[in-house]
Amino acid sequence: MAVDRDHVLRSAAALLTRRASATMDDVARAAGIGRATLHRHFAGREALVKALEALGIQETEAALDRARLDDGPAEDALRRFVAAVEPAAGLLAFLVTENQLFEDDVHAGWNRIDARISALFRRGQEGGEFRIDLPPAWLTEALYGLIGACAWSIQDGRLAARDFPYMTAELLLGGARRSVST
Amino acid sequence: MAVDRDHVLRSAAALLTRRASATMDDVARAAGIGRATLHRHFAGREALVKALEALGIQETEAALDRARLDDGPAEDALRRFVAAVEPAAGLLAFLVTENQLFEDDVHAGWNRIDARISALFRRGQEGGEFRIDLPPAWLTEALYGLIGACAWSIQDGRLAARDFPYMTAELLLGGARRSVST
DNA sequence: CCCGGATGAGACAGTTTCGTCTCAGCGGGT
DNA sequence: ACCCGCTGAGACGAAACTGTCTCATCCGGG
Numbered sequence: 325m326a327v328d329r330d331h332v333l334r335s336a337a338a339l340l341t342r343r344a345s346a347t348m349d350d351v352a353r354a355a356g357i358g359r360a361t362l363h364r365h366f367a368g369r370e371a372l373v374k375a376l377e378a379l380g381i382q383e384t385e386a387a388l389d390r391a392r393l394d395d396g397p398a399e400d401a402l403r404r405f406v407a408a409v410e411p412a413a414g415l416l417a418f419l420v421t422e423n424q425l426f427e428d429d430v431h432a433g434w435n436r437i438d439a440r441i442s443a444l445f446r447r448g449q450e451g452g453e454f455r456i457d458l459p460p461a462w463l464t465e466a467l468y469g470l471i472g473a474c475a476w477s478i479q480d481g482r483l484a485a486r487d488f489p490y491m492t493a494e495l496l497l498g499g500a501r502r503s504v505s506t
Numbered sequence: 507m508a509v510d511r512d513h514v515l516r517s518a519a520a521l522l523t524r525r526a527s528a529t530m531d532d533v534a535r536a537a538g539i540g541r542a543t544l545h546r547h548f549a550g551r552e553a554l555v556k557a558l559e560a561l562g563i564q565e566t567e568a569a570l571d572r573a574r575l576d577d578g579p580a581e582d583a584l585r586r587f588v589a590a591v592e593p594a595a596g597l598l599a600f601l602v603t604e605n606q607l608f609e610d611d612v613h614a615g616w617n618r619i620d621a622r623i624s625a626l627f628r629r630g631q632e633g634g635e636f637r638i639d640l641p642p643a644w645l646t647e648a649l650y651g652l653i654g655a656c657a658w659s660i661q662d663g664r665l666a667a668r669d670f671p672y673m674t675a676e677l678l679l680g681g682a683r684r685s686v687s688t
Numbered sequence: 689c690c691c692g693g694a695t696g697a698g699a700c701a702g703t704t705t706c707g708t709c710t711c712a713g714c715g716g717g718t
Numbered sequence: 719a720c721c722c723g724c725t726g727a728g729a730c731g732a733a734a735c736t737g738t739c740t741c742a743t744c745c746g747g748g
Contacts (some may be wrong), residue, residue, distance in 0.1 A: 327725085341603075344526030347705065358726040363707065399683060420655075421603055423524070445682070455684045461664055462673050463682050465655045473651025474644070482643055491644050499681030500627070500645050501581065502637045529735065540696040545737065
């Protein structure tokens, strides 16, 4: 009965984003396994974080692939991405908050993700869909921030999980202000 | 030549939001002082974090006061708040990310802040300024997320500091989509 | 010029956490 | 029914961090 590596990583991400000082013991307990077992699967804390980063990047890139960012209106592409990234939102939040300790390889993956999302926003701006007074870099960072904020709110029970795609995409796209027309 | 307590706390916040596992030695070095001096001003790590929380809450509430949230259009009030909270953005980001380990007194302060911002969004919704399909609780969390994201981007040099109020308020209010009219 | 207060560097013991190990228990597959 | 592999619990030394201390230095005020 092999331990569910994926489950361990996800609960670790959920715990560590909110309490980065958590002990290996805490992480193990949060995943419902023993500390010894945790060490059997991840050589140490460093290896655990690396696995977390690798999984987060992998899943985010997979979500980018599934969202087909180059197809159709940029707004629709963004909605597809938000929906596709939902399962990885916790991991992504971890990556965003802890990105001070990135090694080179993680940095490379992160830059790939950044570039693809920025390109989407740029495409939207050039196509006249998105406003041009907010730079793509900021829109990208804001997207990360909103994904993280929504993931945390859901984790803490302040929002319903099923609202994730709507809340995140709607706020990023339309903002809080009531649309002028409509 | 007393150590600049405020400067120490701000650099500590900047460091700890991005690497919560940072050592007291790291914190001291980030502030440009010795570890012994850091301990002279803050009895220990716990005391440092408490001071950080207290300052963050105090400054955020002061910003809320200055913004006069109840005056005039909700949109303008929000812009005033974003502008007023800018100096405390780093502290606020720390509070948001680390709010798992809040003690009761910090929780109380945080709840006060939450209530005031949520009330602003509710007022805007009831006045027809803000859309009603996004709950005030989410708008509040999103605001925190955007403030944190913008503060980090500026810290890392990806955005210019002077754009903080515009970027943050514009995205939250208007979103990325190009306004239908105008 | 001298002095007092504050600082940085480093030593020190105490504590926490880490990583490894052993051992007994459990469960699935044969 | 019997292994074999995986697991949890706990012990253990090693390492890292913490908090306190001492001491030399620096700086400004008197």
